[in-house]
Amino acid sequence: MALLTVQDIGKSFGGRPVLEGVSFSLDEGGILCLLGPSGCGKTTLLRIIAGLERPDTGKVVFAGQDMAAVPPHLRAFGMMFQEYALFPHRDVSGNIAFGLRMQNLPGELVARRTREMIEMVGLSGYEHRNVGELSGGERQRVALARTLAPRPRLLLLDEPLGSLDRALRERLMLELKSILKTVSVTSVFVTHDQAEAFAVADSIALLMEGHVEQIDSPERIYRHPASATAARFIGLRNLIDGRIAPSGGIETEFGLIRTPVLPGDASGTVTILIQPDAARPCAPGDDEKAGGPVIQGTVVNMLFRGRGYTLEVRTIHGTNLLFDLAGPLPDLAVGGGVRLLVDPAGISVLGSGPSVY
Amino acid sequence: MDRGLDRRGPEVAIKTPYSIILAALPLLFLGAFFFYPLASILLQGLMQDGHWDLSGPARLFSHRAYAGVIWFTTWQAALSTVLTLIIALPAAYVFARYRFAGRNLLLSLTAIPFVLPSVVVASAFQALLGSRGLVNAWLMDSFSLTRAPIALDHTIWFILMAHVFYNFTVIVRIVGSSWARLQPEISQAARMLGATPLRCFREVTLPLIMPSVLAASMLVFIFCFSSFGVILLLGGPRFSTIEVEIYRQAVHLFNLPMASALSLLQILLTLAFMGTYTALQRRTTVTLYPESRAVTERRVSTPRDMLIVGATCLFVLMLLGSPLAALLARSFQGPGGLTLDYYRNLSVNIGQSLFFIPPLKAMGYSLGFALSTLVMALAVGLPAAFTLSRASGPLGAVLDPILMLPLACSAVTLGFGFIIALDEPPLNLRTSVWLIPLAHTLVAYPFVVRSVLPSLKGIPNALKEAASMLGASPAMVFLKVVAPIVSRAVVVGAIFAFTISIGEFGATVFIARPDTPTMPLAIYRFLGQPGDLNYGQAMAMSSILMLVTAAGFLLLDRVRLDRGGGY
Numbered sequence: 001m002a003l004l005t006v007q008d009i010g011k012s013f014g015g016r017p018v019l020e021g022v023s024f025s026l027d028e029g030g031i032l033c034l035l036g037p038s039g040c041g042k043t044t045l046l047r048i049i050a051g052l053e054r055p056d057t058g059k060v061v062f063a064g065q066d067m068a069a070v071p072p073h074l075r076a077f078g079m080m081f082q083e084y085a086l087f088p089h090r091d092v093s094g095n096i097a098f099g100l101r102m103q104n105l106p107g108e109l110v111a112r113r114t115r116e117m118i119e120m121v122g123l124s125g126y127e128h129r130n131v132g133e134l135s136g137g138e139r140q141r142v143a144l145a146r147t148l149a150p151r152p153r154l155l156l157l158d159e160p161l162g163s164l165d166r167a168l169r170e171r172l173m174l175e176l177k178s179i180l181k182t183v184s185v186t187s188v189f190v191t192h193d194q195a196e197a198f199a200v201a202d203s204i205a206l207l208m209e210g211h212v213e214q215i216d217s218p219e220r221i222y223r224h225p226a227s228a229t230a231a232r233f234i235g236l237r238n239l240i241d242g243r244i245a246p247s248g249g250i251e252t253e254f255g256l257i258r259t260p261v262l263p264g265d266a267s268g269t270v271t272i273l274i275q276p277d278a279a280r281p282c283a284p285g286d287d288e289k290a291g292g293p294v295i296q297g298t299v300v301n302m303l304f305r306g307r308g309y310t311l312e313v314r315t316i317h318g319t320n321l322l323f324d325l326a327g328p329l330p331d332l333a334v335g336g337g338v339r340l341l342v343d344p345a346g347i348s349v350l351g352s353g354p355s356v357y
Numbered sequence: 358m359d360r361g362l363d364r365r366g367p368e369v370a371i372k373t374p375y376s377i378i379l380a381a382l383p384l385l386f387l388g389a390f391f392f393y394p395l396a397s398i399l400l401q402g403l404m405q406d407g408h409w410d411l412s413g414p415a416r417l418f419s420h421r422a423y424a425g426v427i428w429f430t431t432w433q434a435a436l437s438t439v440l441t442l443i444i445a446l447p448a449a450y451v452f453a454r455y456r457f458a459g460r461n462l463l464l465s466l467t468a469i470p471f472v473l474p475s476v477v478v479a480s481a482f483q484a485l486l487g488s489r490g491l492v493n494a495w496l497m498d499s500f501s502l503t504r505a506p507i508a509l510d511h512t513i514w515f516i517l518m519a520h521v522f523y524n525f526t527v528i529v530r531i532v533g534s535s536w537a538r539l540q541p542e543i544s545q546a547a548r549m550l551g552a553t554p555l556r557c558f559r560e561v562t563l564p565l566i567m568p569s570v571l572a573a574s575m576l577v578f579i580f581c582f583s584s585f586g587v588i589l590l591l592g593g594p595r596f597s598t599i600e601v602e603i604y605r606q607a608v609h610l611f612n613l614p615m616a617s618a619l620s621l622l623q624i625l626l627t628l629a630f631m632g633t634y635t636a637l638q639r640r641t642t643v644t645l646y647p648e649s650r651a652v653t654e655r656r657v658s659t660p661r662d663m664l665i666v667g668a669t670c671l672f673v674l675m676l677l678g679s680p681l682a683a684l685l686a687r688s689f690q691g692p693g694g695l696t697l698d699y700y701r702n703l704s705v706n707i708g709q710s711l712f713f714i715p716p717l718k719a720m721g722y723s724l725g726f727a728l729s730t731l732v733m734a735l736a737v738g739l740p741a742a743f744t745l746s747r748a749s750g751p752l753g754a755v756l757d758p759i760l761m762l763p764l765a766c767s768a769v770t771l772g773f774g775f776i777i778a779l780d781e782p783p784l785n786l787r788t789s790v791w792l793i794p795l796a797h798t799l800v801a802y803p804f805v806v807r808s809v810l811p812s813l814k815g816i817p818n819a820l821k822e823a824a825s826m827l828g829a830s831p832a833m834v835f836l837k838v839v840a841p842i843v844s845r846a847v848v849v850g851a852i853f854a855f856t857i858s859i860g861e862f863g864a865t866v867f868i869a870r871p872d873t874p875t876m877p878l879a880i881y882r883f884l885g886q887p888g889d890l891n892y893g894q895a896m897a898m899s900s901i902l903m904l905v906t907a908a909g910f911l912l913l914d915r916v917r918l919d920r921g922g923g924y
Contacts, residue, residue, distance in 0.1 A: 014656070052545050072548045073557075079549040085542035089564045098560075099550030150551060 001064075003028040003186050004049070004154060009058035011044055018044050019210045022058070026203075031180060031187045033201030035194060037233060041210045042190045043082070046156050049188060050079050062154065073102075078152030078185075082159045084143035086131040092142050093118065093127040099150035117145040120179065136164045137172060144176070148183060155180070155187040161196055173199050194234045198222065206230050224348050228271050231350060238274040238321045239350075250349065253317040254293040257347060271350045276310075278346020279323045281331070282339040293347075295321065295340045302334050313338055376747065383741035383760060383802075389784060390795055391763055394774025395624075401777055402617030413618035423602070423615075427622070430598040433513065434581035437520035438574050444521055444676070445528035446570075451669040452529055453536035457657045463670060465914050467526040470677055472910045473903060474860025475586025476877040477684070480884065480899035482519050482591060483510075485683035489892055491690070492683075511593030519587045522680060524577040525673075531576070535569035536562075541655075572637040579630045583623065583767045586862045586877075590884060599623045600769045604866065607773055617777070620770045631765050681903060688896035692889055699893035714872065716898055719879035726875060727858040729794035730801055734854035735847065737798060738805025745806065746813040764803040768863030771799055775868050792868045793875065797858040804857065805850035812846035813839070849916050856909035860902060876902050 002025035009022040018041040026032045034042040047053040049060055051072035060067045067075060078099075086095050093114050100110040118124055121141035126134075131142060140160065147155065160176065161169045177200045180187055191197050197204050198218040206213040206221060214226035225231035228239055242250040242257070249258040250270060257272065282294060300320065301312035308326040315321065323340065332338055402413055417423045452464055470478065484490050486509050493505040500506075509515045539562065547557040585600040597605065599619055607616035657666050689695055704717040741760045748756050763771070775796055780787040786795070816839060824834045862877040869878050876898055883895035 050549060052548070072545070073551050073553055075549075076551070077549060079546070081542045081546055083540070083542065085540060085546040087543060087547070087561060089561075098547065098552075102547075102551035102556065146546075146550070 002026060003030075003063060004188070005061040006045075006049065007058050007061065009045065009048060009055045009060070011041070011048065011053070011056050017210055019048075019055075022207070022210075022212055024205050024212065024215055026186060026188065028186055029184050031177075031189060031200060031202045033189045033191060033197040033204045034207050035191060035197040035201075035204050035233075036207035038192055040207045042192075042207045043158055045207070046079075046158055046188060046190050049154075050077055050156050051075050052079075075154075076150070076152055077154045077156060078147035078150065079156040080143050080147045080158065080160050082162060084139050086139060086142055086146070088132060091128045091130055092123060092134070095131060095142055096146045096149050098146060103150060113149055117149045120148075121145045137168050140164065140172060144179065148179075148185070152185065155185045157187060157189045159191055160189070161193075162191070169196070176200060206233070208233065223275070225273065225350060227350055231273055236273055236276070238276060238323075240272050240274065240319065242270050242272050242349075244268045244270060252293070253315070253319065254295055254342075257293055258344070273348050273350055274321065274342060275346035275348075276322055276324045278343045279340040280325065280343075281329065282341045292342045292344045295342060297321075297338060297340075299332055299334050299336055299338050302329075302332065311338070313340065376744070379740040380744040380748075380756075383737045383744070386737050386798075387760070387763070390775075390779075390799055391766075391771075393784070394771070394778035395766075397778035398617045398620050398624075398770070398774050401613055402621045405614065413614045414621065416615070417618055417622060423619075426597050426599060426602045426619075429596065430582060430600075433516060433520075433596075433598070434578050434584070437517050437524070437581040438578045440517055441521045441524045441528055441577050442570070442574060445525045446532065448525075448669050448673055449529045449533040449536060451666055453533040453539075455655060455657055455662065455666050457666050459670070463673060464529070465911065467529055467673060467677060468914070469681075469907050469910055470522050471524070471526045472856060472860075473523075473906055474877050475584075475862050476590060476880045476884075477860065477899045477903045477906070478519050478523060478680070479587055479590035480880060480895055481680035481684040481903070482515060482522075483884070484687035484896055484899075485680045486515070486518075490683065491687055494690075511591075511595055513592075513596070515591040516584075516588060516596065519591055520577075520581045520584065522677065523587070524580055525677065527577050527580070528570075528573050531573035532566060532569050536566050539565055568637060568640040572634060572640075575630065575634040575637055579627065579634065582630065583627060583769075585767070585769050590881065599626075600767055600863070603769050603773055607776070608867065613777060616773060620773055623767060623770055624765075627765055627767065684896060684903060685900050688893065688900040691893065696893075699890070699897035702890065702894060703897060714874065714879075716876075716879055716883075716894055719874050719876050720898070720901070722873050723859050723876040726793050726797060727855045729791075730797040730858035731851050731854045733794055733798040734801040734805050734858075735851060738802040738850060738854075739809060739847070741802065742806045742809040742813055745810055760806065761803055763799050768796075768800055768861065769867070771796055772864030772867030775864070788870070790873065793865060793873075794858070796864040796868055797861050798854075800861060800864060801854035801857040804853040805847075808850035808853060809843055809846045812843045816842055845916055849913055852909050852913045852916070856906050856913070859909075860906050 005023075005025040007023050009019055010017070011019040022041075022045060024032070034045060036042045044053060048055045051067065051070060062075070087098065090098070096117050097110050097114045100113055105113075118127060121144055123138065123141055123145070126138065131139065134142065144160070161172055164172065173196060180200070189197075189200060198221075201218055203215060204218055204221050205215045206226075208229055213230045214221060216224075216226075221230070222234060222236075225234060225236065231239060240252055240254075242252040245251045245256060247256075249256045250272060252272065279295065295313065295315055297313040297315040299311060300314050301310075303310040304327075305324070308324060309329055309332075311323045311325055311329075311332070313321050313323065404410060405412075417427070448467075452460065473481075482490075486492055486507055488505040488508065488510050490507075493507050496502065496506050497504075509518075543565070544557050544561050547561045548554070552560065582598075583600055584598055585604070588596055588598050588601050589604070592601075599622060603616050603619045603623065606612045606619065655662075657663055688699055689697070691698055702716075703720070704715050745753065745757055745760060775792060779785065779792065786792050821834050821838055824838045825831075829837060859875075860877060861875070862881070865875050865878055866881070869875060874882070880895045880898050880902070883891045883898070886892075
């Protein structure tokens with residue numbers, strides 16, 4: 001049975017709806033990521049789960065209990081805030097010990113657990129530092145240790161890596177995932193960064209304009225986004241219109257694409273997605289035998305990315321597409337022609353509604 | 358580095374003859390009208406017949422009566438501070454945390470008592486709760502009593518109430534703004550870690566707002582410690598603070614050495630308290646993260662919120678509004694019902710003695726003095742502000758405290774210094790009509806500096822440099838860039854100077870000549886006289902003074918708000 005169930009949550013601020021009919025559930029030990037652009041209501045949803053905000057409709061059920069009447073301090077959930085919200089008047093160990101002290105545990109136990117947590121996040125020697133003197137990454141560790149110290153039943157993280165610079169984020173992302181898996185705490189994680197969500201989450205709820213667009217595993221969200229909006233949000237740009245052909249398959253500007261996955265849309269119009277890594281330059285004479293569609297066009301832009309190139313191609317039909325190609329590409333130049341062979345496995349048809357998880 | 362470039366400008370500027378004249382003007386003024394009188398007090402207090410004599414200061418502590426004055430000054434200030442804290446802290450919370458219609462207006466209104474002249478506040482409390490006040494009159498009327506049932510005149514309660522009334526806004530503003538800057542996430546984090554609301558307040562919120570509570574309390578304590586008008590008018594002869602005692606020793610008993618010794622003590626203590634305040638205030642700014650206001654305020658949504666906010670607003674309006682409303686009402690309340698007599702008779706000298714002049718004349722003098730003060734405070738304050746804005750490094754570190762020192766001196770001490778220093782050559786101004794505007798300028802010009810300096814400092818050097826690079830001469834840079842930017846701040850400073858002068862009491866009571874009293878002085882005299890007409894006229898004049906000061910303040914708040922930034 002699911003540990004956390006969020007049922008039909010709705011919330012509006014000053015007449016403006018922020019969340020509408022949001023539902024999902026999360027099993028024990030799982031990491032769910034609420035992913036969405038800023039202003040999509042994901043932080044509000046997290047605060048509703050925490051009990052810091054009251055939903056207008058719907059309910060939060062945890063371990064079979066409706067949480068509506070339980071105030072935040074009795075929920076035994078842990079929450080890591082966006083800017084960490086460390087207590088500026090307490091040092092590192094004072095921050096970490098706070099939640100333990102609130103349970104009125106014996107001092108000895110508090111001290112031992114605090115030490116353990118400091119060790120776990122690698123801040124030994126920092127016990128009596130003022131939190132104002134810490135770097136962003138160190139603050140993040142203190143916040144994590146403070147949140148985990150009282151062994152929360154559910155961990156809520158609001159953009160835990162949001163305010164850090166890119167290089168540090170990469171490193172802490174790995175660390176965070178391994179810590180969450182080590183302590184095996186059920187977590188809900190809010191972020192606007194898809195890379196972060198893909199790296200840390202077991203499952204992702206894509207939240208757009210207050211409703212759930214799609215809930216899926218990170219791989220499925222990336223390979224089979226439920227809608228054009230979802231695809232665009234996770235950075236997939238190659239969207240092409242197509243029509244379901246009577247003979248099966250989909251008719252596009254590149255010819256007939258054979259695909260077994262067809263949505264049940266009566267109108268017959270669909271959007272297909274070509275993954276950016278699904279193309280490679282045609283070798284002479286492999287058009288026919290490869291069987292995939294061939295894209296012909298002009299190179300508009302070519303960005304060197306180290307491992308390869310990002311190629312912007314304007315097709316002969318006037319559509320601009322982006323592809324990541326492995327280098328080197330001695331035959332290509334901006335303004336020159338190009339023929340790309342697309343791997344059929346990298347083509348998918350977008351569903352017209354949210355898929356069922 | 359940018360820093361080096363920034364510094365080059367001021368250093369060059371301070372050496373030009375023009376800047377030296379600018380710096381010399383306020384320094385000369387201070388030298389003649391502040392440091393010279395201060396030195397006179399020092400000599401008067403510590404020397405007797407040409408040699409050092411410390412018996413005066415020693416008597417302060419050995420003599421029971423003086424020790425009693427010092428003790429009373431301290432405990433009444435401490436008690437006033439504690440009462441103000443208890444009453445104002447809940448309001449500080451509500452203003453910091455809730456957003457509701459009329460919030461800014463109400464917050465603006467709470468500051469009015471703070472800027473009112475002490476004589477007006479004294480009149481207002483008399484009008485509300487005094488033996489001839491509205492509440493007593495109503496009670497006597499309703500229950501057919503022959504004596505006023507509420508006897509607060511000349512009791513400590515009257516003094517304490519007036520001090521709470523005065524300083525309410527200090528706590529609300531200082532503590533409220535630090536409370537508002539406190540990220541709500543910090544206390545929410547505590548709640549999420551299992552803290553009950555009470556424990557969260559005790560262990561998180563309270564320690565975080567404590568520095569600002571201490572700083573605000575210190576400020577209130579300083580104000581109450583140097584309270585003069587309120588004690589003199591509401592306390593009667595039974596109560597004497599150091600300030601009141603200086604006045605009595607100097608004016609009633611002509612014991613100048615004792616008055617000087619008391620003044621020295623007052624100056625030393627005030628400086629020590631101000632030092633403590635500055636240290637406390639510095640601590641309030643370090644621990645808090647900057648946070649935009651909109652995030653920390655919350656809408657009034659639940660019935661509980663409505664009750665809290667509604668009760669607070671009602672309480673604030675009652676506490677601060679009722680004495681002022683009573684004052685207005687009482688000024689129209691004659692023995693036989695509503696009347697305009699008190700206002701109509703303002704042009705008549707009913708006392709018929711040399712010491713009484715028609716109130717209308719006093720109002721004229723006040724207006725004249727206030728306008729002169731406005732001009733002089735700008736003439737001294739603007740050069741001082743320009744000098745301070747350019748002086749950096751050690752020079753600035755010396756100039757700033759020198760130029761702002763008058764702020765740390767009570768008006769009573771300034772007035773006392775004037776009468777003992779400026780009544781004989783080399784500077785004999787005893788009969789000069791300029792004595793009052795000079796004293797008022799000393800009190801008012803630091804406010805001009807405080808208004809203009811941030812605005813001057815806020816002009817980026819790059820802006821002036823850009824103007825020069827575009828071909829503007831230094832004079833054009835000043836006229837076209839600097840002047841338009843600081844003009845609003847200058848207006849604020851000017852209104853400050855005018856409002857301060859028109860209500861000034863502490864210094865004026867020493868130096869005003871009998872035939873040219875100001876409005877506050879006339880009110881003081883009328884309040885001390887028997888008879889209903891005298892009392893009513895005091896109420897009428899206080900009402901006018903209150904309206905003028907309040908209008909000045911609201912105008913000031915307006916001008917400052919319109920800036921949309923800065924301070």
